[in-house]
Amino acid sequence: xxxxxxxxxxxxxxxxxxxxxxxxxxxxxxxxxxxxxxxxxxxxxxxxxxxxxxxxxxxxxxxxxxxxxxxxxxxxxxxxxxxxxxxxxxxxx
Ligand SMILES: [Zn+2]
Numbered sequence: 001x002x003x004x005x006x007x008x009x010x011x012x013x014x015x016x017x018x019x020x021x022x023x024x025x026x027x028x029x030x031x032x033x034x035x036x037x038x039x040x041x042x043x044x045x046x047x048x049x050x051x052x053x054x055x056x057x058x059x060x061x062x063x064x065x066x067x068x069x070x071x072x073x074x075x076x077x078x079x080x081x082x083x084x085x086x087x088x089x090x091x092x093x
Contacts, residue, residue, distance in 0.1 A: 025063060
């Protein structure tokens, strides 16, 4: 099966080289999975958050699922997972 290609900010890249990232309302990455795990945001969100009620709540809270390439992942998601980002952390000092 040929690699599925996606358009990412005007560039065409193989989906397998991308990552789905779940960002919370503050823009802080909370989850990440390989690009080929899902074909669109909705399917990716279902994998992050299986229950419809929980997804609806996340959407109300401003969560979003984005497809990013490796460079964006390093810049926008990795610092969050490593605890080095500047985002507000709920309850943090
Ligand atoms: Zn963050």
